[in-house]
Amino acid sequence: MFELLQPSPPDKILSLIDLFRGDPRPHKIDLGVGVYRDSAGRTPVMRAVREAERRLYETEDTKAYLGPGGDPAYCGSIAKLVLGDDAPVDRLASAQTPGGAGALRILAALIARARPQASVWLPDPTWVNHHAIFSDAGLATRVYPYFDPVGSCVQLEAMLAGLHDAAPGDVVLLHGCCHNPTGASLAEDDWERVCELVLARGLVPFVDLAYQGFGDGLDEDAHAVRLFARRLPEMLVAVSSCKNFSIYRERTGCAFVLADTAARAGIARGQLLTCARIAYSMPPDHGGSLVRIILQDPALSAQWREELGTMRDRIVALRSELARVFAEHSNSNRYDFLRRHRGMFSLIGTTAAQVERLRREHAIYMVDDGRVNIAGLQEGQVESFVSAVVAVSRV
Ligand SMILES: Cc1ncc(COP(=O)(O)O)c(C=O)c1O
Incomplete structure (x- = not known):
């Protein structure tokens, strides 16, 4: 039954996960996968969610x-x-x-x-x-x-x-x-x-x-x-x-x-x-x-809003810091859009060939179209990320 079946085109984002896992370089940076990460590079369980899980465990009386x-x-x-x-x-x-x-x-x-x-x-x-x-x-x-x-x-x-x-x-x-x-x-x-x-x-x-x-x-x-x-x-x-x-x-x-x-x-x-x-x-x-x-639950809801606010503030602060460091390294305001954009993603204008160089030469992983997950960056990685992007973008 499967003799006519053609292989699915690989999912570019999911195949990045395997490539990243297999990279032994300790300074590698994953900006590919679209999940929020904190400044330690983790995607933690929110405290409000933990508390809700505890309550659910105690009160749930059926799995019907x-x-x-x-x-x-x-x-x-x-x-x-x-x-x-x-x-x-x-x-x-x-x-x-x-x-x-x-x-x-x-x-x-x-x-x-x-x-x-x-x-x-x-x-x-x-x-x-x-x-x-x-x-x-x-x-x-x-x-x-x-x-x-x-x-x-x-x-x-x-x-x-x-x-x-x-x-x-x-x-x-x-x-x-x-x-x-x-x-x-x-x-x-x-x-x-x-x-x-x-x-x-x-x-x-x-x-x-x-x-x-x-x-x-x-x-x-x-x-x-x-x-x-x-x-x-x-x-x-x-x-x-x-x-x-x-x-x-x-x-x-x-x-x-x-x-x-x-x-x-x-x-x-x-x-x-x-x-x-x-x-x-x-x-x-x-x-x-x-x-x-x-x-x-108003109290739990307030806690969740606060935790979500911390996530949002981190993304906004990273955007601002990235724009600042890019301006320094590129001597231009070309990357100021990072400050204006919202959410975890931006397209930073790199070509597929430049993305490939970033991966090979700098252990920076991102999607071919130049999409970066800003939240994947740790604060201490901003400088090295920016200098790598500016280096591969030089003609
Ligand atoms: C624009 C957009 N819509 C929908 C989804 C689906 O999200 P979920 O994980 O809730 O299925 C995603 C996930 O990346 C997304 O980026």
Whole structure:
């Protein structure tokens, strides 16, 4: 049966993990994998999560099935965290999912059921898995201009012009904050213009909110999704709790559908649960329970917010320090964008050949497209990283 099967193209990020592990050089630096690391290079379990685990261990009295929609209390807490206190809950359908990727997957399946002829418009560039997830669901994908590599910023006018070609009913995927891989985000006024265009053209926004709290703050990072919820009749949202609760391996996320009426939201929910049932039957419980315990307890919630704030502050401080050291070493303000970008990632403008040299000559591991995970740097490694990048970038 497998004689015609072709090898899968290697996943560039995952194959970096093996290369990094096999490198004996003690000064090696891993900026490839997209997980938060602290200044000691660890991805620790948050104290709030530890405490929630302790409480869960003491109170959990069953391991019975959860159901395809997961835990409604988890979904309700995430709806509040993401959409705020005045979320239009009557028009909102939700399902707990295995990570943000699970949410993307079942929402893609829902689009394929609801409007199979719709194209899904993706930013150029975007998280590579977006292309695979929507294509695999049988949907046509198109790209719209997003990142200007010269100015290292969003090219808003080109983006809006590109989206003008979308047909009414098409879906537009937008990173709610902390764009992966570029780090370049839209300003609040820019979001207004995107919202107007989406409304005028009859498009359906699909917000991927994977890094809420990693950019400017929990509420600030939810600006776009809340704006859309206030103004638009329909929206899809994929949320990851893996990153902001640092529970990557617990596979925790939530899918939301905002419909124009409560009745349609109910129908969408039923179909969404059918998609979940087909894909994985039911989501795992552990991560969702931890998040629910934290978000329902004001003291624990405050502790979690503080820990998340420490993570965000470290990323922002590293960005600022990197920009400063780059300015010194490169004698230019070319890398000032690092200060303006948000989230863990930025594209630093290196070519695949330069990335290869960084790996070979300096034991610095990053993705071929020049994406660096800023949080992968320890404070003491900033100088050596910058001088290596400047060295390989010299013509
Ligand atoms: C933009 C984006 N969306 C979704 C995900 C999926 O996250 P999760 O680990 O929750 O599945 C990621 C993970 O890297 C991501 O970068």
